[in-house]
Amino acid sequence: MKEVLKNIDEVNINDFQRDLLAWFSAEQRDLPWRKDRDPYKVWVSEIMLQQTKVDTVIPYFNRFIEKFPTIEALATADEEDVLKAWEGLGYYSRARNLQSAVQEVKAKYDGKVPDSPKEISSLKGVGPYTSGAILSIAYGIPEPAVDGNVMRVLSRILSIWIDIAKPSSRKVFEEAVRKLISHENPSFFNQALMELGAIICTPTSPSCLLCPVREHCHGFHEGVQAELPVKTKKKSTRIVKMSAVVLFTEDNKVVIHKRPEEGLLANLWEFPNTEVVDLQSPRKQLEQYIEKEYRMKVAINPGVITTIRHVFSHLTWEIEVYTGKLLHTKKKLPRLEIVTDEELSKYAFPVSHQKIWKTVVAEKTES
DNA sequence: TATCCGTGGCG
DNA sequence: TCGCCAAGGAT
Structure with missing residues (x-):
């Protein structure tokens, strides 16, 4: 000293x-x-x-x-x-x-x-x-x-x-x-x-x-x-492949999920998503994940709408975005909501999921 | 001590 | 495109 x-x-x-x-x-x-x-x-x-x-x-x-x-x-x-x-x-x-x-x-x-x-x-x-x-x-x-x-x-x-x-x-x-x-x-x-x-x-x-x-x-x-100053560099971040889906109901509401209380983006809302493990059929993997975790029957449309990169300080998400339909859900689960697009603005989303929504809306208004 | 925890801007 | 950077704290 x-x-x-x-x-x-x-x-x-x-x-x-x-x-x-x-x-x-x-x-x-x-x-x-x-x-x-x-x-x-x-x-x-x-x-x-x-x-x-x-x-x-x-x-x-x-x-x-x-x-x-x-x-x-x-x-x-x-x-x-x-x-x-x-x-x-x-x-x-x-x-x-x-x-x-x-x-x-x-x-x-x-x-x-x-x-x-x-x-x-x-x-x-x-x-x-x-x-x-x-x-x-x-x-x-x-x-x-x-x-x-x-x-x-x-x-x-x-x-x-x-x-x-x-x-x-x-x-x-x-x-x-x-x-x-x-x-x-x-x-x-x-x-x-x-x-x-x-x-x-x-x-x-x-x-x-x-x-x-x-x-x-x-x-x-x-x-x-x-x-000056002397400052050592930190290690580069790892890449995680994700898939996410915007699920619509018959009356045009969407499914959102509240993230866990701790960890990355804690307590923020998101569209249903999971890390891609099955590189051959990520769409089927995502469907099965949602049916199991959310107790929902869903149909995810084939074809990736867009891919979004979300760079964090310690990792990078590469999110392949789908759209789909909510076919059936048994009962209301905690941390799960089905809301109108107007109600969406009350919930806090990470930037990547804001981009997901914007892209999907742009896609819909085209067709 | 090293890692986790977001995001946008800039060279 | 990519790494780096910014009035840090918790674990």
Whole structure:
């Protein structure tokens, strides 16, 4: 720890803070979660921003806050509605953990977001980064908030050559932030490091000539800014072949299924589908799967409508899409619904299944 | 520690 | 087309 941070003692901390904060005060983007310091809104924004770009989050944040303006509103909402508001944003456990944590805040902390590291870190979905972000931004408490931006920026400024892909690296950067952070304005300091990483000190080809803290940057002075940070690559993803079918009833309703409570796309809705094992007759395999699992008699039309690729961070689905008819079903099973196309809009679907529906609708209107 | 967990954009 | 990348957390 001492050796990797050897350059930190050469940084003029007062000047560094001054230059960084002056830049952020002048250049910070006008973002919807920066309009006030409501801890709830800061919290929502930080959860949404996990592994997600600012431009993607903005419309989701605005809609979410409009629909669930307060802790009370989110705590008492239906999970279905929360997931619908999250639809398309990804990492859906974030939404369920957030609502669960908000309910805990309502019950345990009288509806006030706690302001101690220990209490706030114990909330579902709140890890070291989010904890520090909320404490510093909403409460002005000088805690580090180390995300990918901060690790990249500080690895360059301090010329730190450890692998930022390793979980153990984060504590090195937390240690650095604890030494560098402004106690007068920890909120702006943390946000400024992230803003710098997002706008100037970008992953490839950083704009050093525009950088407000270039003068303090060891990586720049050594000419190695483009080689930092050190980040090992992750393994490539595996491909899984899937088949899916949009089943219509006589009166033009469709069959949908709610995914399991845990795992991939948990609690989202989908069209009946299964992994293709029988490469010779995937259609028959899908029919048999549906008859067995859903207790339905179905007739799947021959011929694949389209093939949809759904790329996740750790695997890829290749989905062959069919249409078909629901011939008979005995009784209503849990997590299974037969709905009109209008009612479909109330249910949250993963992006791939939204595409399935759009393609099938386009196909139908043609004929 | 390594893997799981989404999605869209970009070079 | 493809790999990489983004304000991470849970297990």
